[in-house]
Amino acid sequence: MANWQRGVLRLMGVRNHAVEVVSIKDFTPWYRRIVFSAPEFVRGLDVFPTLWLRLWVPNPARGEGEVSQRGYTFVDVRPGDGTFALDFVLHETAGPAGEWARRAEPGEKLEAALTPAKISVPDGTTAVLLAGDATALPAITSWLAHVPDTVAVRVYLEDSHDDHLALPQEPRAGTEFTWVTPDGERGAALAAAITAAESAAPDRYAWAAGERSLVKAVRPVFRDHLGLDRSHSFTQSYWIEGRSAG
Incomplete structure (x- = not known):
């Protein structure tokens, strides 16, 4: 998704939030967890199963300063610490988010937008x-x-x-x-x-x-x-x- 499309989302009321990488953990060589600091973003967040966000990552293939968005599920949200984590599967054929995740370092800053669509589970589910x-x-x-x-x-x-x-x-x-x-x-x-x-x-x-x-x-x-x-x-x-x- 190009920069102009990010502007369209803003016009639709989708707000972007600043997020900063604070730590990185590799469970395997191909599965990485990145923890972000974003106190304003996670404050009062209604966390439910499959809650996800749009993460804007650099996309050099589109040109200097260009970004693309990818969807990721929130993991380990900690409002008290102002942090949340995202898990990345590092595919062999990686897109811009995968390439960014491979080289991410603490201190890097990106933007993210909330997408609060909720799955409806019927009452009485056991x-x-x-x-x-x-x-x-x-x-x-x-x-x-x-x-x-x-x-x-x-x-x-x-x-x-x-x-x-x-x-x-x-x-x-x-x-x-x-x-x-x-x-x-x-x-x-x-x-x-x-x-x-x-x-x-x-x-x-x-x-x-x-x-x-x-x-x-x-x-x-x-x-x-x-x-x-x-x-x-x-x-x-x-x-x-x-x-x-x-």
Whole structure:
């Protein structure tokens, strides 16, 4: 998104906030967490599962001073400290945000804008199923941090890395993590794992995100195998294999 489009968002009432890098942590060589300081931004923030922001990053390919926006899920919001974190999957084919994240250093300043769209989970939900790839993990982390303790959660993640167990997994009682090794087309093993382990159940909500073909493979499992309509499920594509991501 070019600079003129940032101006359009401002006209729409979307306000940009200054954020500053304060620390960086690598869970694996390809999964990085960056903590930002933004006291004004996080003050009074209504944090809920999958809350995300638009982060404006330099895009030298567009020209000097040009920026692009990418969406990221809030992780570890700490209003008392005035900080929040974002997790970055460092794709081999990186976009401007991924390239920036690789070389980011404490003290760097960017701008971010809030996008407070909230997922509507039906009242009476007693179980939640979360699925995706590594790019969905930040959103899954936000789910686990805010879902009531009375709700059972099952997480299914498809990933080919040998070090995926080093990734952040929000500690929460009543949560089951299942890591699935890809087999064949992207998402096929994930869809098969959910189909084999799960059956239709009342009062369940299902959510999935990640690479487009993976999400496409999971969507009919939610609809046809688990019998969930759109009010009881949500899917979203975060990236497309073969295109620059992040």
